[in-house]
């Protein structure tokens with residue numbers, strides 16, 4: 001679960017998050033939409049613990065982020081949250097499997113390579129394990145990034161424009177992976193500017209100038 005209370009963030013004189021109070025329960029699939037500059041990425045970064053310069057409260061899985069040391073927050077992020085970005089952020093000199101295994105370096109407990117292979121299988125890329133990212137299509141790269149995000153078995157997936165670099169058809173295939181993950185219990189919070197992508201989520205929260213202007217509500 002993710003809960004924010006009176007979340008406020010400013011860049012100089014500009015308020016980019018303005019009294020945002022949102023409750024997202026475990027197992028929800030939520031799209032955050034809004035015009036460019038409305039605060040979507042900023043929202044994702046603060047609730048994901050990537051940016052600590054805000055006012056207000058954020059609770060993730062029943063733990064307030066403000067009370068955590070930087071180290072404790074990093075550990076919580078590694079254990080409980082998976083991140084997927086528009087630009088995939090893969091390392092070209094490593095194999096696909098090595099990219100998927102990267103979070104294992106930061107994990108508290110050891111994670112076997114078989115887990116990485118299992119996840120590659122889940123995203124339909126087991127036969128590409130030894131390839132390098134430059135040999136892959138955009139959609140395949142995003143699948144690798146999803147497998148990497150899942151390595152530490154997070155309960156929440158935070159995705160920033162995950163289909164933004166892909167054509168419509170490939171984007172929809174990536175969305176079907178998120179839908180399957182959500183159906184098996186994963187909480188998915190996804191930022192997108194594409195309405196056809198947002199439609200596939202079960203709840204849509206719309207930002208305008210840092211404020212929530214509509215929220216389709218908690219899915220039944």
Ligand SMILES: Nc1ncnc2c1ncn2[C@@H]1O[C@H](COP(=O)(O)OP(=O)(O)OP(=O)(O)O)[C@@H](O)[C@H]1O
Nearest residue numbers: 011014016034035036037038039040041042043193
């Ligand atoms: N590091 C920064 N310094 C100053 N202003 C920033 C910084 N990062 C973002 N902003 C401003 O904060 C506002 C919100 O930006 P944010 O990236 O959250 O919007 P967004 O809705 O995700 O937009 P987009 O769809 O274009 O990615 C914008 O006005 C942006 O210019």
